[in-house]
Amino acid sequence: MAWTLPADLLDALLALAQRSQQALQAALHAVGWLPDVHGQPAWPWVQRLAAEVLAQEPQLARQATALLACVLGLGVLALLALRWRWARWALAPALLVVALTAPWPALALLQAPAVPTSWHRSPTGFTVQSITQGAHIYQQQCVRCHGADGKGEGPDAAGLPMWPPTLNGSLLWKRLEGELFWRVRHGMQSAAGVQTMPAFADLADEQVWQVLDYLQAHAAGQLLRDTGAWAQPVRMPQARVHCRHTGATSVRQLQGQRLRVVLGGGVAALPPDDPRLLTLWVPAQAVAAGDPADRAECTVQEPDALPVLAWVLGQAVDGDQGLQGAQGAQMLADRNGWLRARALPGQGGWSEDDLVCRAAGPANAAPTRPAASTPPAADGLEALIRRMDAEPVRLRRGGFPH
Ligand code: HEC
Structure with a gap:
């Protein structure tokens, strides 16, 4: 009988594979054997352990x-x-x-081609600012091939040796972020040595990370629009906030609490307080701190936050039309900062169906039944919160836990 590796064991195995490679790199760097490239220690080999195959091939995971x-x-x-x-x-x-x-033989399959930046981590923090900067860079440098919608049908695409792939599916998450960085910075070649994507040597390292942030925010929105789900977990972007009671000044400081993110609308449209959620308002225009009508506990202080969140929701942003689509929408972020549920403008109340970022794996196939002793949920929001808390999500990049 085929025995599948329990999910926890697989996770532990993947984490071990990742940590041991990073620890090796850190140790070699500490004794001065590895140079820095692009601001972080370089990976010295052309191979690394692969995780994607482990996650996809139970047979190989058993062998490993x-x-x-x-x-x-x-x-x-x-x-x-x-x-x-x-x-x-x-x-x-x-x-x-x-x-x-x-x-x-499993060993050979466990290898994947590596680049010096394979284990690099993005320093941006996925902020409203980096995503916005990234969007500008994308418009200037990438649109001509990848297209405004990221589907790879830009004006220059047809003349290329190969069509650019769509960046809107899960592609970006299938890669390590350091390897995406390398491909954008140094270009790509086909197996025959033909340049397929140009190198962007003129971009600063920070700009490459920014454009990757934008691509991720945009792809999440397109996935949501096309499939009705955030198949890959997306973080609530970091931003400066003003909180009336706690004095918190950034989204990061709100971690540990469930957030209800309310997009646009006037102060009057803010939903009533709910003890289960902390309301974070993203106004369309700057609001004077201390506006007596502002009932939100926290208010985002960055005008670019609304278009950024509109991208994450899959709403077009060009012209007022697009932002109109996001105005009045709401999102719930869990205690770990992952965006989990969304409600469209004008939708009355929440239900479990609004959970658009779900735990992958067996928990997804068979939702955990509440214990018989659990009292029935008082309302849709209660049911949604219970599921969100009971099924935490986990980001993977290139198959490794991130
Ligand atoms: C001249 C056309 C062209 C331009 C300009 C261009 N790309 Fe590409 N891009 C391509 C092609 C073609 C591929 C597919 C290459 C391949 O698979 O060999 C690609 C692939 C990619 C991939 C997928 C990489 C992977 O791991 O499979 C990413 C991400 C990407 N491009 C990002 C960007 C970004 C960001 C910019 C702007 C800074 C950009 N591209 C500009 C043509 C272009």
């Missing part, structure tokens, strides 16, 4: 676990051999058995 167990077992035996004679005798046959029976 077996291999790891063999290596650990041999390690323990080697340690014992330092002290006890019997272990010394056992070591050679054990090595032979492992060498003959271990699933070595």
Whole structure:
């Protein structure tokens, strides 16, 4: 019978693979053997361990676990051999058995091509500002091939050796962010060596990270529009806020609380307070701090936040028309800062169906039944919050937990 690796074990395995590579890199960098590239330590090899295949091929995940167990077992035996004679005798046959029976082919499949920035992390923090800057760069540098909507049908696309891919699906999340960075900065080539995407050597490192932030925000919105779901978790973008009671000054400081993000509309349109949620208002125009009509606990202080959130919702932003579509929409962010649910403008009340970012995996296929002792939910919002809290989401990039 096929045995599938439990999800938790797979997660642990992936985290181990990732951490050990990063720790190796950090150690080599600490002793001065690795230079910095683009502001962070360089990965010195042309290969790295792959995670995508592990997550997709249960067979391979089993083999990798077996291999790891063999290596650990041999390690323990080697340690014992330092002290006890019997272990010394056992070591050679054990090595032979492992060498003959271990699933070595799995090793080759576990490798993926790497670049010096493979493990680089974006320094931007996914802020309203970086996404907005990224949008400008995209308009100037990328639209001609990738198209305003990111589908790869820009005016120059037809004349290229290959069509640019759509950037709106899950593609961006299938890659490590450091590898996307490298491709934009240094261009791409086909297997035959033909340049398929130009290098953008004139962009500053920070600008490349910014354009990637924009692509991610935009792709999340397009996915939501096309499939009705945020198949990949999206963070509530960071922004400066003003909070009346807590004195918090940034979205980051609100982490740990559930947020109800209210887009646009007037002060009068703000929903009544609810003890289960902290209201974060994103006004269309700047609001004077201390406006007596402003009932929101926190108000975003950046005028660019509204268009940014409109992208994340999949609403067009050119002209007033687009922003109109986002005005009055609401989103819920969970305690970890992930955007989880949205309500369209004019929608009355919340229900479980508004949960558009769900936990992947088995929990998704069979939603956990509430225990018999749990009292029935008082309203749709209660049911939604329970599910959101019970099914935390996890971001993966290039298959690795992020
Ligand atoms: C001259 C046309 C052209 C321009 C300009 C261009 N691209 Fe591309 N881009 C392509 C093509 C073609 C591919 C597919 C290349 C391949 O798969 O070999 C691509 C692929 C990509 C990918 C997918 C990479 C992957 O991992 O598969 C990303 C992300 C991307 N481009 C981002 C950008 C960004 C950001 C800009 C602007 C700074 C940009 N591109 C400008 C043509 C272009």
